Amino acid sequence: MDWISSVAVHLIDTLGIWGIFVGMILESACIPIPSEVILLSGGAAVAIGSMSYTEVVFAGVLGNLIGSIIAYYVGLRGGRVLIERYGKYVLLRSSHFEQAQRWFERYGESTVFFTRNLPFIRTFISLPAGIAGMNFRKFFIFTFLGCIPWNMALVYAGLKLGMNAYLVEDYLHPISYAVAAVVCGLLLFWLFRKKRKHA
Numbered sequence: 001m002d003w004i005s006s007v008a009v010h011l012i013d014t015l016g017i018w019g020i021f022v023g024m025i026l027e028s029a030c031i032p033i034p035s036e037v038i039l040l041s042g043g044a045a046v047a048i049g050s051m052s053y054t055e056v057v058f059a060g061v062l063g064n065l066i067g068s069i070i071a072y073y074v075g076l077r078g079g080r081v082l083i084e085r086y087g088k089y090v091l092l093r094s095s096h097f098e099q100a101q102r103w104f105e106r107y108g109e110s111t112v113f114f115t116r117n118l119p120f121i122r123t124f125i126s127l128p129a130g131i132a133g134m135n136f137r138k139f140f141i142f143t144f145l146g147c148i149p150w151n152m153a154l155v156y157a158g159l160k161l162g163m164n165a166y167l168v169e170d171y172l173h174p175i176s177y178a179v180a181a182v183v184c185g186l187l188l189f190w191l192f193r194k195k196r197k198h199a
Contacts, residue, residue, distance in 0.1 A: 009037060012045065017056065020039075020056060020063065022063065023038040023063065024038060024067060025063040025070075026067065027063075027064075028067025028070075028071065028123065029067040030123060035064075036154060039154035042059075042155050043154065043158015043159040043160075043161070044158045044159070044161070047158070047159050047161075057151045057155050060155065061144070061147045065140075065144055065147065068143045069126075070126075075126065075127040075129065076131065104129060104133070105134075108132075108134045108139070109142045111125070112139060112143055113146040114146065116147050117146065117149055126143070
């Protein structure tokens with residue numbers, strides 16, 4: 001995690017506002033570069049006057065949007081094919097696609113919007129949305145709206161804390177790990193239940 005964080009900081013040190021933009025594209029395209037580090041560093045740059053608050057938030061949101069669209073289309077074009085071909089080995093069947101599609105038809109807007117503000121999950125939510133074939137227009141709108149609060153809050157925290165922004169990162173990492181653990185636990189529980197039912 002420290003190495004990944006240093007990569008994120010190096011991007012910003014080297015490319016400035018473009019580093020924030022590129023870093024957020026990578027983060028939203030399911031490459032786990034922590035947005036916390038990117039945006040807090042951007043906020044610290046605002047504090048010393050080398051960037052403006054508006055441009056850092058704009059670069060972050062735009063990067064989020066582009067990276068999320070990439071992940072969405074990877075899921076839509078490639079993820080479905082892979083799961084249809086190999087899903088049986090992890091107890092995934094075509095009926096699960098139908099369930100996922102129904103879920104995203106009913107709750108996709110709120111799911112995409114709210115998970116954009118959750119550590120860990122926000123990085124990967126675009127992939128299942130694409131695999132489930134969520135309506136792209138809705139995905140685009142609610143991804144855009146959902147990215148704004150996260151970006152604004154973290155850049156503002158970095159602005160207020162300045163060079164001490166890393167303190168927030170220290171608190172956010174355990175939260176990210178906890179969310180990841182819960183998600184993995186729920187997935188394993190679901191697979192266990194499916195395996196027992198299948199048996």
